[in-house]
Amino acid sequence: MDASPRPVALVTGAARRLGAAIARGLHAAGYDLALHYRSSASEARALAGELDAARPGSVLLLQADLAQFDRLPELVAHTVGRFGRLDALVNNASGFTPTPLGTATPAQWDALFASNARAPFFLAQAAAPHLAAARGAIVNLVDIHAQRPLRDHAVYCMAKAALVMATKALALELAPEVRVNAIAPGAILWPEAPASAQAGGDTDDARRAALLARTPLARTGTPAEIAEAVRWLLQGATYCTGEILRLDGGRLLEG
Template identity: 75%
Template sequence: MNATPRVALITGGARRIGAAIARALHAAGYDLALHYRRSRAEAEALAAELERARPRSVLLLQAELAEFDRLPELVAHTVGRYGRLDALVNNASAFAPTPLGPTTPAQWDALFASNARAPFFLAQAAAPHLRAARGAIVNLADLYGERPLPRHTVYCMAKAALLMLTRSLALELAPEVRVNAVAPGAILWPEHGGDPAARQAMLQRTPLARTGAPEEVAEAVRWLLQDASYCTGQVLRLDGGRLLGA
């Protein structure tokens, strides 16, 4: 562990995949700034868990990512607390169906706000600090940024924008800052609804024949931040081989 720990800002870090990323990076020696939107109880419980392992290693930050002014504030609060920023993990994501016909501009704005707009402006605010630390950015993309999901056109478009952001920032911020993405397949099923038959059909199209684990995503993020020193502008597909199928 470094004498001065590296620092990571993680959006949507209170629960599900975000919490797994937080635990993995904390175990790897990072101090954390954990953003959450509404999951205050989960964020506080996770912070308490990690603080027991290493006191004063977690900063909780509540923000609505659709509010532009809050984005540079997240970076400023992180640097104000720790004096540095080594890693930005754009994990927060909205997901909702947008069938052609009834979809509204408000739905468009909500999906683009967390999946594309916030990652860009957070990266813009973080860039000077990441350059100083020779740090890295990891964006949590989705295989549906490359392959459309019926009735989810706007979500797919937003994730496609995030993939282009990853590649473009890799050029913009080189050579000091590396920028990569992880594109998971089926990791955690949606919390509300879902068709068991559709889930089974999806697994049948997945060569590894199972869902992934949040910890597998977290390890991919840690590797890209910490060990992948000659990797930038890449999208690591963590989908059990699903994109290989028809």
């Protein structure tokens, strides 16, 4: 066991997009990192190489399908085995697929709940003793659509709503040693569409413009803003637990 003198964070879904921005932000703030990925191996290796070049020995790569229950405690065990401690858990990994009413299947239900609710809960359960020893914290990435449903995405919205309640319940269960909070992003990065769907770009552009028109700050947020909010909740928000921080440009203020 290689005990790290620096704080250690386990970040799920860390290879790309928001996860990679969170990883870079925490690394710059002095964290050693266990970076989880599922299938984005090349992106994960590139990110690990970038961060390890800046501070050698500071990154551990962990591949796992979070739908496989046995892999969840393994992620925590490998992190602690490498660094000797765990100060932070960031549950960022998330599945996002449409489930229009009348077409939704049990398999879709299971997949969306596995990534968005079940894995964060059981990772928190496995991490709890180590986080308590470090007086650490958990940050969950939820969604404004846990409160305001998104058409054709009922199962996703329900899973994120479950994660909101898990945030509050875990905050109660793990206090006072461990703080648990969540971030609910609005429009930060647009969902990635498959190549077959890109022909509808004009429609997508119109939808995006309409969404921004209903956002008081009239812009998308940035991954860097999410990453800084994660860092603050982990390091600076020492009297904050069970809270859902909305970073949505005021979107929920609109009717």
